[in-house]
Amino acid sequence: MRTVLRSGKKISSLSNPIGDYPMTNFDSLGLSKELLRAVEYQGYSTPTPVQEQSIPPLLAGRDVLGVAQTGTGKTAAFALPVLQIMSRSKPQGKRYIRALILSPTRELAAQIEERFSAYSEHLDIRHKVIFGGVKQNPQVRALQRGLDILVATPGRLLDLINQGHIDLGRVEFFVLDEADRMLDMGFIRDIEKVLKLLPKRRQNLLFSATMPKSIADLAGSFLNDAIMIDVSPKEVTVDRIEQKIMFIRKVDKRRLLVKIIKEEKVKCGIVFTRTKHGANRLVKQLDQSGINAAAIHGNKSQGARTKALAGFKNGSIPILVATDIASRGIDVEGITHVFNYDLPNEPEVYVHRIGRTARAGRSGIAYGFCDNSESGYLVGIQRLIGYEIPVDEKHDFHFVGAIPKPGQRPGKIKEKGPAKKKQHGHKRPQRNSKSEPKRHHHRSKRNDSQRERTDNRGTRGRTHSRRSNNR
Numbered sequence: 001m002r003t004v005l006r007s008g009k010k011i012s013s014l015s016n017p018i019g020d021y022p023m024t025n026f027d028s029l030g031l032s033k034e035l036l037r038a039v040e041y042q043g044y045s046t047p048t049p050v051q052e053q054s055i056p057p058l059l060a061g062r063d064v065l066g067v068a069q070t071g072t073g074k075t076a077a078f079a080l081p082v083l084q085i086m087s088r089s090k091p092q093g094k095r096y097i098r099a100l101i102l103s104p105t106r107e108l109a110a111q112i113e114e115r116f117s118a119y120s121e122h123l124d125i126r127h128k129v130i131f132g133g134v135k136q137n138p139q140v141r142a143l144q145r146g147l148d149i150l151v152a153t154p155g156r157l158l159d160l161i162n163q164g165h166i167d168l169g170r171v172e173f174f175v176l177d178e179a180d181r182m183l184d185m186g187f188i189r190d191i192e193k194v195l196k197l198l199p200k201r202r203q204n205l206l207f208s209a210t211m212p213k214s215i216a217d218l219a220g221s222f223l224n225d226a227i228m229i230d231v232s233p234k235e236v237t238v239d240r241i242e243q244k245i246m247f248i249r250k251v252d253k254r255r256l257l258v259k260i261i262k263e264e265k266v267k268c269g270i271v272f273t274r275t276k277h278g279a280n281r282l283v284k285q286l287d288q289s290g291i292n293a294a295a296i297h298g299n300k301s302q303g304a305r306t307k308a309l310a311g312f313k314n315g316s317i318p319i320l321v322a323t324d325i326a327s328r329g330i331d332v333e334g335i336t337h338v339f340n341y342d343l344p345n346e347p348e349v350y351v352h353r354i355g356r357t358a359r360a361g362r363s364g365i366a367y368g369f370c371d372n373s374e375s376g377y378l379v380g381i382q383r384l385i386g387y388e389i390p391v392d393e394k395h396d397f398h399f400v401g402a403i404p405k406p407g408q409r410p411g412k413i414k415e416k417g418p419a420k421k422k423q424h425g426h427k428r429p430q431r432n433s434k435s436e437p438k439r440h441h442h443r444s445k446r447n448d449s450q451r452e453r454t455d456n457r458g459t460r461g462r463t464h465s466r467r468s469n470n471r
Helices: 033-041 049-059 074-087 106-119 137-145 154-162 179-184 188-197 213-222 250-263 276-288 302-314 347-354 375-385 448-456 463-470
Strands: 002-006 009-013 064-067 099-102 127-130 149-152 173-176 203-208 226-230 241-247 269-272 293-296 319-322 337-340 364-370
Touching: 033 074, 033 106, 049 064, 049 074, 049 203, 049 226, 064 074, 074 099, 074 106, 074 173, 074 203, 099 188, 106 127, 106 149, 106 302, 127 137, 127 154, 137 154, 149 154, 154 188, 179 188, 179 203, 179 213, 188 213, 203 213, 250 276, 250 337, 250 364, 276 293, 276 319, 293 302, 302 319, 337 347, 347 364, 347 375, 364 375
Parallel strands: 009 226, 064 203, 064 226, 099 149, 099 173, 127 149, 173 203, 241 364, 269 319, 269 337, 293 319, 337 364
Antiparallel strands: 002 009
């Protein structure tokens, strides 16, 4: 075991974690009979690497910094120790929040709460999930009755704290999940506000799919003598995933997608788009082609998102169209196809996307549609994974103009737009800089992560506009 310094605090890294904790089954983890019964009922036989390496130090009271992707079993890795520790003693009087789990998106928060419900079936533990996009009254009533564990998105959490409904002064266990996505979505200030409200003496756990300097700095700001556990895959991509790149004009993407879905009889596929508007439009186009699909993104109501995800899980909706932010928390087994309808501008996102398929030993295929404006994105993706993705040139819409040029650099390729026509006959009135301040169109420049951040904050910031409209 080696120790490194980050942000002035010790973080111990397990160099041979499996050797330090030689586990073969859940019985040897020191879990209670009640938890073992719940685990067995869920069909778990042996712990995953992140569970095997995280549970013992957490049960011993250590802080843990975990590097693990979605789908590795990390929810159980922190949920089981939290439940075990909390079941050791039961405070007298009214219940209060003893464990707080922060999650970036509604779907992931709901999924975490579902897991807590399953694992605590035989325990006297009360838990609740709160997030924006739904009415707060049921959440407030649950808080007033008393809770042991609270799972929350940052926006709604701070809303209810400011309203006086939540007290974090006696939290014993704090979990920050998907920390890298939290920072991508601009939640850093919200996280800092929450940390200031927590008691200094508590146990902490931070999970992140990646470990950039920003996450290391965040971890160092509140973890104490933490153990770092890295179960990120040594290989960037999964061998069982067959990958194909298809060069195409943007206008032909929809027709190619419809053709593949119908020819390959896709029953469980996820399509990634860059924008919410693009997701909505594509769902309508697929419906016109006789393909049942649903969109999931930040502008959808929580009811619509829940309904779409439930339909996707039970097979009644074969195609889910999603933006990257909303897709966090979509942990569905049996996804056979992933379509990068729009290539992501961040190479790491491509890896997360295609990782939605080929789970639990299954195989899967990932298609990437690359138009002439996205060839630079493809260059960045292939540079990250270390090889060129096989190209399918035999499809009906192959477009050589989208192929990256020799020596092309990573990044977006600027599209040539129509030249602006010169105005004749009148001049634009000049703005008086003193009387009329310059307007910045921030809304049009906000990216999808920032919009999702607003969505997860719930009703805050929208009340006034609603009232104005109802007048």
